[in-house]
Amino acid sequence: MTDIWRTHVLFTRQWWLGVGLSICPWLFWIGFRDKRATGQFLLSGFTMIIVSSWLDKLGIAMGLWHYHWEVIPFMPANFPWNFSLLPVTVMFLLQYKSGIHPLFKALLFGGFSAFVAEPVSQMADLYHPVHWKHTYSFPIYVGLYLLASNIAKKGIDCGKSFQEDSNP
Numbered sequence: 605m606t607d608i609w610r611t612h613v614l615f616t617r618q619w620w621l622g623v624g625l626s627i628c629p630w631l632f633w634i635g636f637r638d639k640r641a642t643g644q645f646l647l648s649g650f651t652m653i654i655v656s657s658w659l660d661k662l663g664i665a666m667g668l669w670h671y672h673w674e675v676i677p678f679m680p681a682n683f684p685w686n687f688s689l690l691p692v693t694v695m696f697l698l699q700y701k702s703g704i705h706p707l708f709k710a711l712l713f714g715g716f717s718a719f720v721a722e723p724v725s726q727m728a729d730l731y732h733p734v735h736w737k738h739t740y741s742f743p744i745y746v747g748l749y750l751l752a753s754n755i756a757k758k759g760i761d762c763g764k765s766f767q768e769d770s771n772p
Contacts, residue, residue, distance in 0.1 A: 609677040618673035618730055625684035626675055629692035638699050645698060648752040649691035656748060657686045668736040672729070685731075689721070694752045706753040714745035 613619050637645065660682050663669055671681035680686075697709050718741040725731040 606677050609674060613673055613677075616673065618728065619675065621728060621730065622673055622675040622681075622684050626688045629688045633692045633695060637695070641699065644756050644758075645695040648698060648756040649695045651755050652691040652694050652748060652752050653687055655751065656690050657682070659744065660686055663736065667734055669731065669733045671731055681730075685725075690717070690748070693717075694749055697749070698753060698756045706750060710746045710749035710753070713749040714742045717745040718742040 657680075661680075664671075664682075674681045675683055694713065697713055701709075718738045722731060722733075722738050722741060726733065
């Protein structure tokens, strides 16, 4: 498999796109995140990673869609989406304009993800729906955003609890 990946995938247009989509969102987030709320945003982002990866794996196993062009041969091909684009986008939406109702942001996130990002990734030959329509994804993305938003609202204060535990 590694030889096939090295011969047919490495340094292709899709591979470079996958590398960029895996790294650039995190670099952008590191530079522009609200450092005071990093813990709660990371908690919601990691929740997005876990839930979206599980749902994606379920869809792949059921033959609803598939991906090609692994960035690294032993990593899933959906790595740029589930481990970078989705969580970072959600973390930015949670951070900015926090006064906007979460349902409005969820609808915005769901609409953009289902009706813009999925078709673009399909045109770029990265994502291949088999028995799936973009309209099916919309309520799932809305639900994912609302879950992440709910987790971010609860928040955590890692620094405070660590200090309390370490001081006798």
